[in-house]
Amino acid sequence: MPTLFLxxxxxxxxxxxxxxxxVCFVVTSGFVLGWFRLDVPVILRNSEEADSLSVxxxxxxxxxxxxFGLDITNPDAASITSGISLTPNCLENCMxxxxxxxxxxxxxxxxxHHLYCFLIKSPTALENVLYGEYxxxxxxxxxxxxxxxxxxxxPPDSQLEDFGSLPRTHYPLVAFLTLSDEEDRESYxxxxxxxxxxxxxxxxxxxxRIMYQYLxxxxxxxxxxxxxxxxxxxYQLQSTxxxxxxxxxxxxxxxxxxxxxxxxxxxxxxxxxVVCQNGTVNWVLLPCRHVCLCDGCLRYxxxxxxxxxxVQESFPLCSQSxxxxxxxxxxxxx
Numbered sequence: 067m068p069t070l071f072l073x074x075x076x077x078x079x080x081x082x083x084x085x086x087x088x089v090c091f092v093v094t095s096g097f098v099l100g101w102f103r104l105d106v107p108v109i110l111r112n113s114e115e116a117d118s119l120s121v122x123x124x125x126x127x128x129x130x131x132x133x134f135g136l137d138i139t140n141p142d143a144a145s146i147t148s149g150i151s152l153t154p155n156c157l158e159n160c161m162x163x164x165x166x167x168x169x170x171x172x173x174x175x176x177x178x179h180h181l182y183c184f185l186i187k188s189p190t191a192l193e194n195v196l197y198g199e200y201x202x203x204x205x206x207x208x209x210x211x212x213x214x215x216x217x218x219x220x221p222p223d224s225q226l227e228d229f230g231s232l233p234r235t236h237y238p239l240v241a242f243l244t245l246s247d248e249e250d251r252e253s254y255x256x257x258x259x260x261x262x263x264x265x266x267x268x269x270x271x272x273x274x275r276i277m278y279q280y281l282x283x284x285x286x287x288x289x290x291x292x293x294x295x296x297x298x299x300x301y302q303l304q305s306t307x308x309x310x311x312x313x314x315x316x317x318x319x320x321x322x323x324x325x326x327x328x329x330x331x332x333x334x335x336x337x338x339x340v341v342c343q344n345g346t347v348n349w350v351l352l353p354c355r356h357v358c359l360c361d362g363c364l365r366y367x368x369x370x371x372x373x374x375x376x377v378q379e380s381f382p383l384c385s386q387s388x389x390x391x392x393x394x395x396x397x398x399x400x
């Protein structure tokens with residue numbers, strides 16, 4: 067059809083035909099050369115042109131010290147009937163309050179109260195919002211830097227075997243960590259932590275795990291902690307209590323045979339960037355939350371090299387000037 071149109075146009079007026087072809091050539095050249103300030107998609111780029119790609123925006127973060135830590139001891143053995151063992155690891159003296167069968171609605175209202183009404187930084191403040199809508203409560207004292215296991219379970223006379231089918235109106239267990247001393251509450255940005263824990267029962271035998279963790283701050287905000295997906299496992303050498311001294315000596319002899327030390331092996335295993343295999347992973351990619359790139363490789367990628375999801379933002383685990391210390395967490399800067 068275009069050929070027939072051009073042939074007819076040429077037969078009608080050769081001069082007009084030449085003028086039309088020239089105008090089309092000029093417009094096409096203008097688009098290609100960018101005369102009209104319009105971007106032209108480029109399929110192939112060399113390494114030099116890759117530097118001109120738009121850089122993924124870096125999220126503004128600030129480091130805050132989190133005084134609370136909570137782990138589940140032996141989650142495979144946890145159940146509604148047998149209870150659960152928790153291991154808190156806190157930087158200060160704390161109070162652990164366990165609420166069995168806590169109301170979902172009341173807990174969400176408590177978070178809203180922390181935002182708009184009053185700070186939820188003590189068990190009493192949380193009690194005023196829950197209105198007693200839970201089945202059982204236990205309180206335990208947690209010593210500073212103590213890692214003692216705390217066992218909690220429903221009373222035997224409750225005879226509860228499950229919390230019903232979905233959608234459930236009660237969480238199996240809510241663990242609430244608060245600072246014991248009033249002075250500590252004034253010195254930390256994070257004043258309490260709420261952990262919602264799933265425990266297998268008769269209806270749902272999914273593995274025991276922490277479903278949600280909320281950090282409540284002294285500024286009247288709360289943050290939902292998200293798990294980061296690391297690119298490699300930590301292969302640092304660790305000595306176990308049941309390992310024999312002969313095995314440890316054999317490992318050292320083997321390292322000396324190849325001219326290596328334990329420090330060299332630990333340093334080499336810490337470099338696990340999925341691209342260059344040399345730099346230490348440091349950047350968290352959002353929204354996929356993969357931690358797989360080092361400082362040098364970040365600028366070359368607009369898609370996550372693991373899941374290929376488009377990277378909207380990123381933030382570093384630690385800066386080169388001030389490395390992250392134990393107990394600190396990156397928080398989004400408002």
